[in-house]
Amino acid sequence: MEVYLSNLLVIASVLILPWVWKVFNYVWWRPKMLERTLKKQGIHGPPYKLLSGNIVDNFRALKEAQAKPMGLSHQIVPRVAPFHLQTVKNYGKTSVTWFGTRPRVNIMDPELIKEVLSNKFGHYAKPKPTSFGKQLVAGLVTHEGEKWAKHRRIINPAFHVEKLKLMLPAFSTSCNELVSKWEQWVGSEESRELDVWPDLQALTGDVISRSGFGSSYKEGRRVFQLLTEQAELVIQAVHRAYIPGYQFFPTKDNLRRKEIDREVRAIMRSMIEKRGEAMKMREACSDDLLGLLMESNFKESQEQGNSSSMSIEDVIEECRLFYFAGQETTSSLLTWTMILLSMHPSWQERAREEVLQVFGRNKPDFDGLNHLKIVTMILYEVLRLYPPGTILSRQTYKRMQLGGITLPAGVEFSLPILLMHHDPNLWGEDADEFKPERFSGGVSKATNNQVSFFPFGWGPRICIGQNFAMMESKLALAMILQCFSSKLSPSYVHAPYTVVTLRPQYGAQLILHKL
Incomplete structure (x- = not known):
């Protein structure tokens, strides 16, 4: 019996000890070794905490910042990214924070950012998406290497300027419906308060439904509704991302995310298969994103063979990405543009004068949109102060040298768009002020x-x-300015916060005046 128990203990040790070591290495040994390596090179930050890193600290700082009211100021970094800002203040612009067990080195030197994003030798990859993230966004933005190159090559033709011209009627139809809805809302009162945020979200979802899926417009609207719900669920799940295996827990939210994922895939698959059959019968229209993508994919298959084209699963992921990224980015940009023009009426009037000079009361056309210099300056300045995405991430997959710093494999980079856009060292002491004239000579200047x-x-x-996003934004803004002036409502609360993209936490209540 003693021999039997002894053998059993040996077997158990052989089986269990490697697993224990793997867990220990993952949650403590490797993070602490990376922390030590970075400290030796002068890269400091908040200390690593077991498993969660600084995730809990980050969300606590966000909760505290969002509980405090802020005035009508564009100094939004302390509210939107309080933990990141405090880290930079305490430890410098090249500092480190911890996303769970992964270190994120903050980079704010434009030359180093250029080196990372140029990625000439493929040394800096995008971090692999979490299982939560994959349920929201996959496709081109998550691929690397040859797969990324193949998808980019196939998708590029759909976003060529000449192809975008074909989508302008779809853009115009959606924008015209929005303007008509607002005219009916205001009615004979001439002025009326409206929260424009939900309507602008619906507008951009409508635009991507029409321009992306053409005759499958109704199915496209359903996808938009589902992905909007999915975004909220994913953000909630990120708060618990550091808990091993959390995505497998049978919670209500986890089950709902999987259910949405299945429904979105089923709708997309049905649309793609129907479009494929119609293309075979030469009945399909190829002036929407889905048609252009499938046409380009078919051409790739004919020229390079089936192995070089995208599978139906690949097409589903790219269509879902069109939907989510196109809708989220543009709705954020348009909403903040309307808010800022309401806060700065002189620029609103200058933009309207330009629109009326170029188009009069006529429907905006493609060539005219390219002549809207003031509108473009305004959109760029809104993108600077209120970028839809507030941060970019990259990571090393092998030992790398960057700016004299040696970085081990597995270190992530945090490229803080919001902090860079508000940095007085880059933009001057008026970095937090709305001054579209900064862009009068273009972005390079x-x-x-x-x-x-x-x-x-x-x-x-x-x-x-x-x-695509800029053309849609110019068209929508031009048509709105032709018909309405706006000012902030007394009920408006200035409270930017991030849910995937930068949003107004309590809505965008404006008083619309019909012209």
């Missing part, structure tokens, strides 16, 4: 050719849909 303005990213992985 405004930034002194530095990578200090990157709301759509930068380098080879710059957002493929930025021209």
Whole structure:
């Protein structure tokens, strides 16, 4: 019996000890070794905490910041990114925080950001998305290497300027419906209060439904509703991302996320299969994003073979990305633009004068949109002060040298868009003021050719849909300015916060005046 028990203990030790070591290495040994390596090179930050890192500290700081009222100021960094800001103040612009067990080195030197985002030799990859993130966004933004190159090559034709022209009627239809809705809302009263945030969210979802999926417009609207709900659920889940295996717990939210994921995939698959059948019968229209993507994918398959084209699962992921990224980014930009123009009426009037000079009361056209210099300056300044995405992340996959610092494999970089856009060392002492004239000479002149303005990213992985978003924003803003003036309502509370993108926490209550 003693021999039997002894053998049993040996077997148990052989089986259990490696697992114990793996867990210990993951939650403590490796993070502490990385922390020590970074400290030796002068990179300091809040200390690593077992398993959670600084996630809890970050959310506590956010909760405290959001509980305090703020005035009508564009000095929003202390509210939107309080923990990140305090880290920079305490430990310097090159500092480290911990996202769970992973170190994130903060980089705020434009030259180093340029080196990371240019990624000439493929040394800096995007961090692998969590299981939560995959349920929201996948596709091109998460791929690396040859798969990324293949998808980018196939998708590029759909976002060519000439193809975007074909989508302008769909943009116009959606914008016209919004303007008509607001005219009916105001009615004979001439002025009336309205929270424009939900309507602008619906507008951008409507635009992507029409321009993205054409005849499958109704199914597209359902996808928009589901992904909006999914975004809220994913953000809630991130608070618990550091708990091992949390995504497998049968909680109500976890089950709902999986249910949404299945429904979105089923709707997308149905749309793609129907479009594929119609294309075979030469009945399909290829002037929407889905048609253009499938046409480009078919051409790739014919020229390079099936192995070079995207699978139906790949197409589903790219369509879902069109939807989420296109809707979220543009709704945020338009909402903050309307809020800021209501806060700065002189710029609102200048923008309206330009729109009326170019278009009069006629429907805006593609060529005219490219002549809206003041409107473009305003949109750039809104993107600077209120970027939809407040941070970019990259990581090393092997030992790397960056700016004289040696970084081990597995270290993430935090490229803080919001902090960079508000940095007085880059933009002057008036960095927190709304001054569209900064961009009167274009982006290069405004930034002194530095990578200090990157709301759509930068380098080879710059957002493929930025021209789509800018054209949609110019058109919507032009049509709104033709018909309405706006000012802030007394009920408006200035409270920017992040839920995937930067949003107004309590809505965007404006008083619309029909012109």
